Amino acid sequence: MTVGLLSTIAAVLYGGTVSVLAFTATFARRGTLRREARSTLAVLLRGRAAE
Secondary structure (H helix, E strand, C coil): CCHHHHHHHHHHHHHHHHHHHHHHHHHCCCHHHHHHHHHHHHHHCCCCCCC
């Protein structure tokens, strides 16, 4: 496998993970699940403030 293909796969997996967490942080019914998703997003998106 080439480096470009591995980088593309990693970017797609990362983007998918962030998308699922953002969706969960917004639309989860339980508040604890929303808070957990927001804290995980804060770790993945370093340098951005989590509100």
